Amino acid sequence: MPASTLFPWLLLLTVVSLAAADGGDADGSTVTGQIRVSCGASASATDGDGRTWDGDDAVSGVAAGASYQDPSLPSTVPYMTARVFASSYTYSFPVKPGRVFLRLYFYPSTYGNLSAAADALFGVTAGGIALLRDFNASQTTLALGCAYVVREFSLNVSSGATSLNVTFAPSSRQPPGGASGSHYYAFVNGIEIVPTPDVFTAPVPTFANGGRPSLAPLRGDTAFQTMYRLNVGGTAITPGADSGGFYRTWDNDAPYIFGAAFGVTFEKDSNVSIQYNPPSVPPYAAPEGVYATARSMGPVAQINLSYNLTWILPVDAGFYYLLRFHFCEIQYPITKVNQRSFFIYINNQTAQEQMDVIVWSGGIGRAVYTDYLIVTAVDSGQTDLWVALHPDLSSKPEYYDAILNGLEVFKLHKYGFNTLAGPNPPIPPKKINTVDGSRPESRKKSVVYAAVGGVAAGCLLAVLVACLFAYAIRGRRRKAEADQPADGLFGPTKSSTHFDPVQK
Template sequence: MPASTLFPWLLLLTVVSLAAADGGDADGSTVTGQIRPLSRLNVGGTAITPGADSGGFYRTWDNDAPYIFGAAFGVTFEKDSNVSIQYNPPSVPPYAAPEGVYATARSMGPVAQINLSYNLTWILPVDAGFYYLLRFHFCEIQYPITKVNQRSFFIYINNQTAQEQMDVIVWSGGIGRAVYTDYLIVTAVDSGQTDLWVALHPDLSSKPEYYDAILNGLEVFKLHKYGFNTLAGPNPPIPPKKINTVDGSRPESRKKSVVYAAVGGVAAGCLLAVLVACLFAYAIRGRRRKAEADQPADGLFGPTKSSTHFDPVQK
């Protein structure tokens, strides 16, 4: 059941053989180019300091809990007291990982129905546009898992099926025997940061006895950039330039506000001028009427009383 997330940059997924932790070869197969370890996780166990590492490599193995996605942490456990960790040189030399990595593990849990409802998932941040080598460390360390087809599961990398019917007993040869497998992913040419998703889920195709999955350790190596022989990562993104304004408004809005204010001021000034002119004209007219009432009647007169009486003319 792949996680329902979009990761279109996974172009190629292939199994490779890379035994040495610094990018050496095994079985005649070599991964060319530079290689840089990004993450080493002791899945299900505590951090392992460089002094406790194997093979004199002085590697640090971190606890995997901070990288688990969501609240589905599964269960962690240690090897049974009567189980001893066995390496298988030259395919699995002791320097592949310290015994502490193979002596602890994380599984999905004892309830089959719950295990079928989720993926046990880890998320690791990486730079886009690079090759990455993922190394999975496995070891069955508890009874009763001792036989073939007791536990079988899928391995997903960025929503792509990397492995079907992963049976640790088949791959290792028995309980307590360490084994690892490598997967090389080629990311699309891109820039910036992205997430690398790793997930496990029960594979029921072979009808296993237990619906479960297990992982003991996980390593992520950064190889050269896609199309280039370099390990340089991208620069951090430049934040957008912020425009500072006095009132917090945009410059265009402020410019429009100034224009509107100017037009309003001119209109108010014109209205005030008209009002003053009207008042002045009204005052002048009132004074003229008063002056005309005080001077003698001459010129045009209105109707007056006459002492002359006119009788109708009779014929």
Template sequence: MAHPTLSAILRCLTLVWILALAMAADNNTIGSGQIRLDCGAPSPPSTDADGRSWDSDTNSKFAPSLKGIAATASSQDPSLPSPTPYMTARIFTSNYTYSFPVSSGCMFVRLYFYPTNYYGNHAAADAYFGVTAGNLTLLYDFNASQTAAAVTPVSVAFFVREYFINVTEGSLNLTFSPSTHHNGSHAFINGIEIVPTPDLFTTPIPTLANGGNPDPFPILAGTGFQTMYRLNVGGQAIPPQEDVDFYRSWGDDSAYIYASGYGVTFGKDKNLTITYTPSVPNYAAPVNVYASARSMGPIAQVNLNYNLTWIFPVDAGFYYLLRFHFCEIQYPITKVNQRSFFIYINNQTAQQEMDVQVGS
């Protein structure tokens, strides 16, 4: 068999990366308790483009002794999906903490940013700040306008930063702190979303490390993660509204493929039914993620001449978690050794002779 390879250059705190696909069965119920805060908005709740309701932070139980300025954006970029939660912001010239009384457990925390100028002489260029969640530093000396301009392959007008946090004390405190290294700095936030989840990362799962040996670096329950890339491989981007339980975004992987070695993409066979398993429950990813894949071509001799490689811009000096979700969705690949490959990460062997059928 040919040995296609997979290599990646990774980025900050967490890389959530879906490669070919994982199947799973059981109808686990996802808990409620979601919070969406439209910062700086008037008191009545508003709705976004997907019909989801957002509460204002004005007179909110989550914003005790609320400080800061409620501000409105000076212009609306046409790329904004809706005015909520982007067209209003809460601006802080001193430290301020939102306090969310939540049940202990894991949750996604999303921070929504529209870096533009806000009425009241609050320029995007002056917004240098940090954000902490308890003892976790989420952002440090951060400038949202610089971040938006640096997004590849093209700059963006708005973006969302997503974190996975395990809350152990029954409350989540998010503190916004203007930078002390830039004169006249202020902090700002457009929207805060909190979504309770099962433990997606620290529970025992099959690992790929050191040629397939168990991971020698277990993930502690108190570890926080930042989502850097979450990709639907071989298929179209999946918008958040199609990930009903957790409202996750799944990007198109093609922009990250190295050179011209795109391989071939394919969808699941029509006579195949995607199911879930107890070890990979239905909240691992929406079913559409599992309905597409990317592979090397069917000719083994050709496959030996190139590698199927993804490259991701990353920051040095951090640890990264990669998640690969596998499932065979193409007939007649039904037996061991029909499709076997190596996985390399930064030119290091993560898995030898990977065969999805072995683990199915």
């Protein structure tokens, strides 16, 4: 649907005047000017994270209450009320020029005599960008196996602008099987706007292009959609625990790991403190909880050389994607250069060789992130984005391993079409269980299918591990002296049993 069709001549306008959040630092680590609207609500209320949501005084649409409160909802605010639109409607929010997070909250329920599952099909535009097109919140939540969905976008409010317009427009198509004159409707439960520094165009990302990475500067007016924000090796981080006052959600990465080769997860040593390095790595880059946990391949070098630690992330085909990798060495003995070096692969392309976190960060406990740009093949529907890590032996590192602390994936809007809109995700044959309701906490369908082959590989790996352990135990029994160092998280030292590719 062209973006122009979302602005029919009967468009209604309103200005929602809201109070700005208190506080703020000069470095942008605490955000001012935040706006939250609990659509359809008549008064202000506070959610489970302590955020205050103002009531909705829209002059169009119908205020409605949800008929059922799903137990997985994190709070009644803003999910239990909605604003329902039979025709296009625009909210106009007072904002300052610069980049903002725009979050849209949807809880598909029955509102009055309207069923969100069958009758809600609509588009959303903001700042001239089509964010959603023919969006069906009910199908989306069924596909993700959750009760509600939050769509997060990063938009750049142009210089001189004083407002951000957000338009909801029901689809012009007639519902299948509907009575003559029946139409789709649009609805929204909550709208959140959080001003941010420019967190995307600097540093300049590396474009992974057939194994020949190159720098790829991004335009300042690029719009982004958050596809994934993962706390790798750690538990989910709720919006209230995010850094910088941005209220981001960080999900556990385990549902997206390919096959049975999960590697190992661990937390930082008690005597390691997380250190940021402003301005290149400000504290708002990611909360400490992201850098304080990690996933690595495991303690056995031979096993690590036989597989890739891989994540599979379904995305919309035909778009560019920015991938942000968060790293931090958090456990001893990894303190020096060339102790751990690895490859980063994206869609089977080499994005980074000799990734040494100590080199990039400057030492143990120091946070760092790096960005890569990838383009998916032009196609309809969804495609899988593959991210993989594997030891790089070219510098003969001390340990054959790889590590990751956090991963974010952002979709870039198509410049010629001014759109971020993708199709509704396909509904899997079986319902997916969830933990927090906001995103899936089990593998998506494509990952489940891929895991079938991974199980077989995992069994072979398990047999090899058992053989190695048995061999090690036998060797120790033959020794009369107890002069060998104990195996730690990263396994024995290279001088003992680590595989060396130059040895015969």
